Amino acid sequence: MPNNSWRKIIILYILVFFPAAWSLAQESLELSLGSSAKTKVDKAKGSPVKIPPVDDEGLTILQKQARIYRSQGFKFQSLGNLQQALSLYQKAIELDPTYAVAYNDLGVIYEALGELSRAEEHYLQSIRIDPDYLSAYSNLAIFYENARDLKRAAYYWKKRAECGLPQDPWTQKAKARYDDILLVLGEKPVADREQDVVELVKDITQKKLLLKYDEKALAQEYFKNAKLSYQREKYSEALKQATDAQLLDPTNKQISEFIDRLQKRLLSR
Numbered sequence: 001m002p003n004n005s006w007r008k009i010i011i012l013y014i015l016v017f018f019p020a021a022w023s024l025a026q027e028s029l030e031l032s033l034g035s036s037a038k039t040k041v042d043k044a045k046g047s048p049v050k051i052p053p054v055d056d057e058g059l060t061i062l063q064k065q066a067r068i069y070r071s072q073g074f075k076f077q078s079l080g081n082l083q084q085a086l087s088l089y090q091k092a093i094e095l096d097p098t099y100a101v102a103y104n105d106l107g108v109i110y111e112a113l114g115e116l117s118r119a120e121e122h123y124l125q126s127i128r129i130d131p132d133y134l135s136a137y138s139n140l141a142i143f144y145e146n147a148r149d150l151k152r153a154a155y156y157w158k159k160r161a162e163c164g165l166p167q168d169p170w171t172q173k174a175k176a177r178y179d180d181i182l183l184v185l186g187e188k189p190v191a192d193r194e195q196d197v198v199e200l201v202k203d204i205t206q207k208k209l210l211l212k213y214d215e216k217a218l219a220q221e222y223f224k225n226a227k228l229s230y231q232r233e234k235y236s237e238a239l240k241q242a243t244d245a246q247l248l249d250p251t252n253k254q255i256s257e258f259i260d261r262l263q264k265r266l267l268s269r
Contacts, residue, residue, distance in 0.1 A: 066096035073105065082109050100130035107139055119143060134164055138174065145181075154181040219249035226258065235266050 059067070073088030086109045092102040103126035111119035120143060126136040137160035144153035157178040164171030222245035229238035239262050246255045 062095040063099070066092040066094075066099050066102065069095070070099070070102050070105065073102075077105070077109065082112055085109055086113075098129055100126045100133045100136070103129065104133065104136045104139060107136070107143075111139075111143060116143075116147070132163060134160060134170070137163065138170060141174070141177065145177075150181050150185055154178055154185070157181065215248045219245040219252065219255070221245075222248065223252075223255050223258070226262075230258075230262065235262060238262055239266065 069088045069092040073085040073092065076082075076088065077085035086106070089102050089106045089109065093099055093106070096102070103122045107119045107122035107126065109119075110116070110122060120140075123136050123140045123143060126133055127140070137156045141153045141156035141160060144150070144156065157174045160174035161171055161178060164174065222241050226238045226241035226245060229235075229241060239259070242255060242259050242262060246252070246259060249255060
């Protein structure tokens with residue numbers, strides 16, 4: 001399958017030699033800014049975004065304060081002050097050890113600081129606390145891609161795709177990344193690969209037929225103009241138009257005979 005072979009080579013090259021570049025292409029790490037799993041919004045790491053108001057309904061005083069620390073931490077993170085953001089996120093989970101959002105935020109900070117074991121630990125803890133927390137799945141998938149652990153990356157991309165809403169752009173990205181990694185690993189089902197070949201051949205055949213039809217139609221247009229020019233005794237112009245027509249439809253006998261007749265006419269002048 002030529003198209004998939006080249007695609008596989010390109011994907012593998014990027015994953016092996018430029019993992020950081022791929023993360024940037026995936027809009028960096030996914031952050032969620034809501035406190036409810038149903039209202040999470042995926043954002044790129046470091047992007048200056050407006051922090052939504054904290055939903056205090058049903059929270060204890062400590063949990064409310066934890067969310068304030070988290071919001072403050074994200075503001076510092078957006079400004080590039082990772083150490084201050086780290087300190088505030090840590091305060092947030094000290095006050096609320098069940099705050100999945102803050103664990104995910106800490107994972108992002110630790111990864112940015114190069115503390116990869118801690119980053120992985122906090123991403124996983126975020127999911128343990130809230131299995132429906134979408135951002136941690138994306139961040140873990142990208143984390144494992146950067147570590148060249150493609151099987152784990154595929155697992156978390158798949159989980160992100162399964163848990164997200166169909167119209168969510170990150171759900172669509174997750175599905176695409178999952179398919180790409182399966183292609184690299186050679187684990188795409190044989191039936192799917194065969195279907196890809198069938199679709200590719202069908203597409204190429206249709207394009208060839210369309211191209212051939214378009215060329216013949218254009219040749220007839222040139223030929224029609226050539227005959228009009230001939231009638232007006234513009235023989236040089238007619239020859240050029242007829243020659244263009246023959247290049248597009250070389251097997252057309254009418255065009256060939258017309259050119260022969262026209263050349264004889266020009267030679268006899």
